[in-house]
Amino acid sequence: MNIVFYRSFDEKIKRNSAFTERLEKKLAVNHFVEMAIDDDRMYNLRKVKEADIIFIFSHGYYHATFHKFANDYDVEIHRKEIFIGKEHLDYFKNKKVLVFACYTAMEGLDSLGEKAVENGCKVYFGFSDRINRDIPEALLDCLSQEEKQAHVFISDVYSKVFYDVIERAFKRDLTFDQFAKQMKYYLNKEIGERIINRLGGVQNFRILTDGAISVKQTADSITVLGDKDLRFIS
Structure with a gap:
């Protein structure tokens, strides 16, 4: 199994996907894993x-x-710096693809995910909406200035859950359908627990529901196109 983690040459993306460096070391015990994080687009595409x-x-x-x-x-x-668009679908042919980026799995618009599957991609995991890192107003009073500015409170939820569920997918050879369901479940679980822990319990249920809205919207937009019953390894 040859696995590649591509991280775009963008400071925010590199920061928010830093957990993949730990994943690389973890998965490399049993698989061949490479990181593609070079300024040279073509170098990354070869990987x-x-x-x-x-x-x-x-x-x-x-x-x-x-x-x-x-x-x-x-x-x-x-617009000038596309990595993979609908003109480059051969890169996804006969592959299992997971795209942690906004909107690429929108349905009914000939989206990247839809066109990839039409052109031979085995299975495509993505998001139909944006990966929402906005700090809900309900949480503003209980977060530090740093957490607000860098969206750390929300971003840490994504980093932890993405790492945990991806690792579990390889360990248990999950299907892509199972993977998507677990990703949705643990995103909602993690944000709820973090809000409760930060507030020392929740006396107002509305704070919990409103505070979790960004992550919930992201979880709800998780989409699998193609063969959902395909497993990660076998």
């Missing part, structure tokens, strides 16, 4: 082409994932 199972962490829209989203002056350049 993707060699893999059996592909993980992509990047910015995204319905039609593409992006290698770079903004330049050094924070000016958006994503």
